[in-house]
Amino acid sequence: MTSTTLIEQLAGIEPGSALAQALSTRAEVIRLSQASHDAVIVPREPGGLSHGLRAALAARMARQNADPALAAHYEACLARTGEVEAVPLSEPERQRITAILRHADMLTLSPRDATRADIEALKAAGVEEPDIVRLAELAAFVNYQVRVLAGLKVLRGNR
Amino acid sequence: MSNVVHTFTSTVPVWSPYVTPVDLASATPEQMAAMQVTPSNKGVSKYVLTLAHDPESLAVRSPLFNLIMYGKDGLSSAERELGAVGASVVNRCIYCAAVHASRFNGLTKRPDVIEAIFKDELDAKIEPREQAIFDFSARLSTTPSQLTQGDADALRKAGLDELEMLDLVLSSAIFGWANRLMHTLGEPLET
Numbered sequence: 001m002t003s004t005t006l007i008e009q010l011a012g013i014e015p016g017s018a019l020a021q022a023l024s025t026r027a028e029v030i031r032l033s034q035a036s037h038d039a040v041i042v043p044r045e046p047g048g049l050s051h052g053l054r055a056a057l058a059a060r061m062a063r064q065n066a067d068p069a070l071a072a073h074y075e076a077c078l079a080r081t082g083e084v085e086a087v088p089l090s091e092p093e094r095q096r097i098t099a100i101l102r103h104a105d106m107l108t109l110s111p112r113d114a115t116r117a118d119i120e121a122l123k124a125a126g127v128e129e130p131d132i133v134r135l136a137e138l139a140a141f142v143n144y145q146v147r148v149l150a151g152l153k154v155l156r157g158n159r
Numbered sequence: 160m161s162n163v164v165h166t167f168t169s170t171v172p173v174w175s176p177y178v179t180p181v182d183l184a185s186a187t188p189e190q191m192a193a194m195q196v197t198p199s200n201k202g203v204s205k206y207v208l209t210l211a212h213d214p215e216s217l218a219v220r221s222p223l224f225n226l227i228m229y230g231k232d233g234l235s236s237a238e239r240e241l242g243a244v245g246a247s248v249v250n251r252c253i254y255c256a257a258v259h260a261s262r263f264n265g266l267t268k269r270p271d272v273i274e275a276i277f278k279d280e281l282d283a284k285i286e287p288r289e290q291a292i293f294d295f296s297a298r299l300s301t302t303p304s305q306l307t308q309g310d311a312d313a314l315r316k317a318g319l320d321e322l323e324m325l326d327l328v329l330s331s332a333i334f335g336w337a338n339r340l341m342h343t344l345g346e347p348l349e350t
Contacts, residue, residue: 018321025233025322029329032223039215047213066304107339112251114343119177129178133212133344140339141216147335150303151328154311155321 005034007145010069011152019155033148040138041077048131049100049138052083057101057135058142061108065146092126099125100135107139161348164253167277169260169270172253172347180208193218209344224337227329234319234326237266238292242327244273245296246334248280252342255334291317296331 007030013020023030041054049057059074078084089097099122106118122132164172181190183203193214194207210217228239240263247256260273276283281297284290291313298310314324 019325022322022325026230026325026329029223029226029230032219032226035219036216036223039213039219043213043215045215107343111339111343112249116177116346118343130212132178133210134216136340136344137210137213137216137220140336143339144332144336147299147303147332148328150306151299151332152325154306154308155324155328157308157311 005030006037006073007033007148007152010073010149011156013152013156017156019152023152033145036141037145040134040141041074043134047134048096048128049134050081050083052078052081053097053100054138055081057104057138060101061104061139061142062146064105064108065143065150067146067149070146070149096126099127100131103127103135104139107136108143161350164257164347164349167248167253167256167260167280169257169264169273169277170350171257171261173350174204174206174254174341174345175348176205176209176345178209178212178344180205181211183208186211187214189214189218193221195221206341206345210340220336224333227326227333230326232322234323234330235266237263238289238323239326239330240266241272241289241292242296242330243334243337244276245293246300246331247338248276249297249300250334250338250342252334252338254345254347255338255341257347259334288317288319291319292327295327299328299331300335 008023011023013023041058042051046054055074055078059071059078062068062071062074103118103122106114119132122135123129127135161173183196186194186196190211194203194211194217196203207217210220228243229236234242240259243259244256244263247259256277260277264270264273272285272289275285276293283293285293295310295314298306311324314327319327
């Protein structure tokens with residue numbers, strides 16, 4: 001990784017432009033966004049969501065948001081974890097992962113439809129409560145990042 | 160048991176989590192630091208106690224959120240709140256919408272704007288500059304990839320400069336985050 005943040009790398013802002021200047025005024029926001037990325041993708045304490053699972057979910061969320069460049073970044077993160085081999089899962093673990101995947105899709109595509117039943121379904125499938133919060137933070141961050149990038153893209157062309 | 164609030168309101172409800180919040184008495188030092196608990200600040204909301212299950216995220220998200228919503232210069236505080244309301248209406252986060260609608264009202268003393276938004280939601284008709292801000296936030300919140308040049312042009316036409324437009328992107332986007340926590344991890348109850 002270079003010293004520039006992911007948002008700067010992917011946004012393709014022209015140096016010296018008014019937008020580049022505005023972004024440098026908000027440099028601390030961009031720095032904290034990068035720190036948030038690291039906290040959800042490669043946390044010191046991943047709990048029941050491994051670094052590989054997190055990267056795979058983030059790539060899926062980026063694709064669901066039609067952002068292939070961001071998806072490619074997360075696929076590269078996944079490759080770096082080495083967790084790319086298909087491994088046979090026990091039945092309880094298969095159920096847990098299936099529930100996580102279903103919930104991640106809801107968080108990305110239709111968060112307005114969320115209800116208590118969604119959280120109960122996760123618990124019933126064996127997802128621990130701290131992991132329910134970790135999953136929400138992961139999805140919430142990636143959906144934030146997608147929107148920052150989409151916003152910068154239209155501002156960039158707006159001269 | 161109190162009733163769940165299902166309609167938009169500027170009266171702030173009580174947020175009740177679906178997961179068990181961290182118990183303050185048994186929180187780890189890392190969780191205490193992420194919640195910013197100090198000897199002089201022991202009041203911690205259920206929301207923060209819930210998010211303390213993931214202290215690494217909470218520790219960086221809190222300063223990021225505060226900087227985006229309450230930073231100096233650029234877009235006015237009221238207009239950042241309007242960006243937050245736009246996202247919260249799209250994601251139907253009743254609690255977030257109430258908090259930020261009431262902040263907008265407190266800053267502007269013009270409750271008619273929020274009344275129009277809560278009545279007609281995405282079809283609300285408001286003053287031109289506020290309309291451009293609200294519409295942009297709603298479109299960024301709905302399907303970000305469908306945002307177009309025309310959406311940014313509308314902001315510039317309404318008089319927003321580069322930094323103000325960036326602040327609107329950030330304040331709308333951070334509610335793509337906040338709504339996905341608040342609305343999916345708990346529910347708003349009548350006070």
